[in-house]
Amino acid sequence: MSVQIKNVEKSFGALKVVKGVSVDIADGEFFVMLGPSGCGKTTTLRMVAGLELPTAGEIRIGGRDVTYEEPRHRDIAMAFQDYGLYPHLSLRGNIEFPLKVRGVPEAERRTKVESVAQKMGISHLLDRKPGQISGGQRQRVALARALVRNPRVFLMDEPLSALDAKLRATMRTEIKKLVTELKITTIYVTHDQIEAMSMADRIAVMKDGDMVQIASPLEMYERPQTKFVAEFIGSPAMNLLPARARPDGRMACDLPVLAELLPDAELTANPVAPAKMAAYIGIRPEHLSLVEGGEGQADFEAVVDLVEPLGQTTNVYLNVGDIRMIAVVDRTRVQAGQRVGVKVRREALRLVAA
Amino acid sequence: MAESAIRSATVHAGAAKAQRAGEKWAPWILLAPTLVIMNVVGVYPLLHSLYISFTGAKPTDPNAHQGWVGLKNYAEVVSDGQFWHAVLVTGGFTALSVVSSLVLAVLMAILFNRPLPGFVLMRSLILIPMLVTPIAVGLIWRIMMMPELGVLNYLFGIVGLGPFQWGSSRGSALASVVLVDVWQWTPFMFIIIFAGLKSLPRSPFESAQIDGASGWQTFWQVTVPMLKPVIVIAVLLRLIDAIRTYDTIYIITRGGPDFVTDVVSIYLQRVNFRFFDLGYGSALSWVTMLLILAVVLIFVNLSGFLRIVNEKEAR
Amino acid sequence: MSATLARHKARERRRAVTLWLLAVSVTVFFFFPVYWMFSSAFKTDEVSSTFPPVFTFAPSMDNFVHLFLEAEAGKALWNSFFIVTIATLLAMIAGTMAAYALARFDIKGKNAMAIEILSVRMLPPIVSVIPLFMIARWLGIFDTPWLLIAVYTLSGLPFVVWIMRVFIQDIPQSVEEAAMIDGCGRIEAFWRVTLPLLLPGLAATMVIVFMFAWNEFLLASLLTSSDAKTLPVIAANAIKPKAIAFGLACAAGVIMSMPVIVLVLMMQKYLVQGLTLGAVKG
The missing domain is CATH 2.40.50.140 (Nucleic acid-binding proteins)
Structure with a gap:
């Protein structure tokens, strides 16, 4: 599903953190917003998610205006920096949560959870709680939870920043492979240029609430x-x-x-x-x-x-x-x-x- | 499945915007019950009492002038020797009680901060005094402190001390109520400081050891500074409660003998509900409140309490 | 070599024994009065007015029987239970809502809030008692449970707001946001995700608020005259002008203290955080 961001602005009180950002993201594209902390990349992502409302501008997903729609009606999935797992639920409970609140019957939930868990290599952990597994495994659970319901758009907010360097490199390749395979439009926020370069179809470099350049990784590198x-x-x-x-x-x-x-x-x-x-x-x-x-x-x-x-x-x-x-x-x-x-x-x- | 949910949920952008804009009000809707209760049951009576303090309200005396008397009550407060005596007693009681329970609590926290058999059970037993209803605390101590029949004089007698007069003699009454207060509330200080001690990182202690500090030096140079935030919070909470102490003193001495334990809350209760001098009582209450506020603000400023609280928040 | 080691070990052991004895005597100091209250509650007045005091005796339920038959303790127990339960629930509901608003929405004036709550905490209750007394007479709710319910709700509220705010802040916002993205509205997200995570904190807070209201005496004694008397008020009556009804006092003390002791010791893990308004983790 394509995502259009048109002249989106966001202020917190007198502080303008996003200053009129516009970009068209194509269906199936892997789009990375790259920038130092405080540049407005996460806020922009959260506005696409519906967790923040823009002060001005418009956001469209698949052509439909969702600017002021609640997150749950946007059919998006999101991976958080700190994973956002439900600590009181087992991994199975976590992964099936989006299906459950949407009223998917038990049997169907079961098969879907099993298959996505298998894909993420966490089948053997399904009865554990998030507190009992490692950081890398938690991120896999978060991804599994996001993927289980085939979202139209996949949002990731620095999902790898809490992992150690080696794990980060493996997960990077894995996510890229997964998302390309599934052809889900993905918006990925990071401050790590290597992540951006290696994963993105297109990168937007952000600074002080603006997208200063939008280009493919190689062009960004060749022609800053x-x-x-x-x-x-x-x-x-x-x-x-x-x-x-x-x-x-x-x-x-x-x-x-x-x-x-x-x-x-x-x-x-x-x-x-x-x-x-x-x-x-x-x-x-x-x-x-x-x-x-x-x-x-x-x-x-x-x-x-x-x-x-x-x-x-x-x-x-x-x-x-x-x-x-x-x-x-x-x-x-x-x-x-x-x-x-x-x-x-x-x-x-x-x-x-x- | 998801598609149909999306379609059914689709609303006109305008309506959605209005609805989401309503979220701006959500925090205030959530705060409303609290604000209503605080203002109706809390702030309003307070303001009403401010008004009463400028009147001669005394429902038991039909001849008294019940209306507006201006600052007359406040002028009387200033020259009310009994009141200022009570203020002094309260100050002495609070200082003695807070300082002794702080010292005791710190020592106990250090004592119990090691694994020895039975310490977990002992810590639980030590907590109990702060859970006992203050009225019951007063009753049991008054019974134990009875000069002729009390178990305390019996126990002290075994080791050749006493008998003491406890709450019934001028000389020992204040010390007795302080003892009871310390007994009841040291556990409170103890668990807070103990928790603080447990949460300290090990490395500063290890480097102090390597740097060659003695146990005493480590205590003053490392433990105390690192515990300061926790101590400040414990002392502040204890201070606020000690100033208001009423129940145990009411039961044990009722302010006597000869007013040596006549703390402000006992005196206020007497003026208001023995003599029903409500106008004057209200003026006394307001002066008391301002005094307490001053003490607390001075402590808050000296100790950097707000900074400590905000630092906690920032993390 | 081994000799010094042995000496070192012996010294360590002596030290441990000394400290252990010290700890035992501290425990005895704090626990003995509680023990004395519990044991005296089961002594007849004859037994408890002997000197020297006796430590072994045939336990008797006389005091409890007296308490309930003559001293109206049954009614007071019911009053205490009813008033404190309702007030605690009201304070919990209103306070948790407010705490959620303060924790999850951006509202200005947090320091002002801190001061305000501290001031409600430090008000001598005697200050607002006069106007409450006058207002209650005027409204005709003097000596009814409702007056005390209102007062106890108020005094519990700052606690709940303050503590619950810290407990809510301890739950990562992303957990709630994940639920909203997964298909929940804000309310459903709170219900399905935040609330279950808050349960231990809620229980601990509830116990503390319950404790303070349950133990409260001053306001209860001044704002009731007969019908709405609570347990502490009845217990204070054990002091007669000339003497103390030992047994009754201790039996009342036991009945008052038991619920709190049991509840709090059950929730010990969260107690410190609750008692310090969330500022210190236990």
């Missing part, structure tokens, strides 16, 4: 429109160098060679960074390579500040005068203090708005 997005997505973060427009329409940059290398097409490629405004020239660390010895091929020279070998790749921190940059390269023998040449992958240079 603003400094905020560029820094939020990707680790280590994109190298950003302050740049100014020159009278002749080209850019000036603290590291002039980057401004020279910036392809003309990039000057107009970013819709929110018109060439005349103050901006940044950005380059992802993996698009810088080190040239040892043959300084002639390098675009500029730098001094190695620190080398962090991570196994698969190596982070190299560079000083170019006062400018600090980082390059991600394969194995390298450069050492701190060494002077190296740096080569820039020209087509990866971007103009990023402030």
